[in-house]
Amino acid sequence: MTDALSEMLATHDVILADGATGTNLFNMGLMSGDAPELWNTDEPAKIRALYQGSVDAGSDLFLTNTFGGNASRLKLHDAHKRVRELNRVGAELGREVADKAGRKIVVAGSVGPTGEIMEPVGSLSHELAVEMFHEQADGLKEGGADVAWLETISAPEEYRAAAEAFALAGMNWVGTMSFDTAGRTMMGVTSDGMVKLVEDLPNPPLAFGANCGTGASDLLRTVLGFAAQGTERPIVAKGNAGIPKYVDGHIHYDGTPELMADYAEMARNSGAKIVGGCCGTMPDHLRLMREALDTRPKGAAPALEEIVAKLGAFSSASDGTGDDEGAPQRERRGRRRRG
Helix, strand or coil: CCCHHHHHHHHCCCEECCCCCHHHHHHCCCCCCCCHHHHHHHCHHHHHHHHHHHHHHCCCEEECCCCCCCHHHHHHHCCHHHHHHHHHHHHHHHHHHHHCCCCCCEEEEEECCCCCCECCCCCECHHHHHHHHHHHHHHHHHHCCCEEEEEEECCHHHHHHHHHHHHHHCCCEEEEECCCECCECCCCCCHHHHHHHHHCCCCCCCEEEEEECCCHHHHHHHHHHHHHCCCCCCEEEEECCCCEEEECCEEEECCCHHHHHHHHHHHHHHCEEEEEECCCCCHHHHHHHHHHHHHCCCCCCCCHHHHHHHHCCCCCCCCCCCCCCCHHHHHHHHHHHHC
C-alpha cells in the first residue's frame, strides 16, 4: 500500500510538519472548553486558514483538526453521532488546501486519545477502543487524508488498539506518544519501551516518535533515546514551543521562533526524519524552522549539554530509562554550566 507520506519519506532528507492546532484556533476565537472539531462545519474558513498557515510557512505536512474527533470525547459536546462527518469534513478541508498548494503536501488525519483509561486499569475495553478509532479513521479516509496520525498517546494498550483500527480502515499511519512524566509517558512507557512496542505490532507505523510533553529539551532527549535503540524506522519529533506559562489569564509558550529553529536543527541531527511543533508553535516559528532545516548543514547528534544550553534545562534529572551511567549525569553537568 503506497501513500503520499511513504513517497515523501523516500525522497526528502527531512520533512517539516505543522505546529499547534489548539493555540492557533484559540487565537482565532475558539473558547476554552469548546470542541475544536465542531469548527470543521461551523467555521470552515478558519480551519482552512489554520491549514494554510502551515503550508505558507513551509510545512510539507499538516494535521487535520480532528484530534478529539472520537465518540468518547465528542460525547462531552453531544456530538458523538457526528464522528464520521466531522472527521470527513476536517480531512476534506485539508485536501482543498493541500491540492492547491502547488507542491506536494501530505494531509495527516489527526487521531488523539479517547480520554478514557483502558483495561485492566480502567473500564475501556480493547474492542470498544478499536471500534472508536476505526470509526474516526473511516471518516478521515473518506475525506481524503493521506495517512492516519495518532498522537499524544500515553498507554501502550491504546496505541495497539489504534494500530488495529487503522489496519481495519486500510490506512497507513504514524504514531507518537507524549513523554511528559520524568521521561516516561503518563502510563510509564519509556523511549526504549516505545521502540519495542512499535516493532512488535503486526502493522507498525510508517514513522513513530514523540509529541507534546513538556519542553523541547525533554522531547529531544527522548528522540535521542529512540535513536540509541538502532531503529531504522523514521522518527518524529513534534515538540512544544518552550514551556507553558500563565500570563494575564492565558497560557503562553515562551519558545521564540529562533529557539524553535535551533530545536528543528537539533531534532534532525538527533535522528528525527519528521520535525514539527506542538503546543504554542505558530507559523512564525515554522518559518524559521523551515529556514534552519534548509540552510544549516546536518551535523552530529547534540550532546545533552548543548540541548540545555540552547533550549533550556530538562524538567527531570532522568530520561526515564534508569540509565544512571548515561544521560542524567551528562545533563546535570550541563545544567551547572548553564547556571
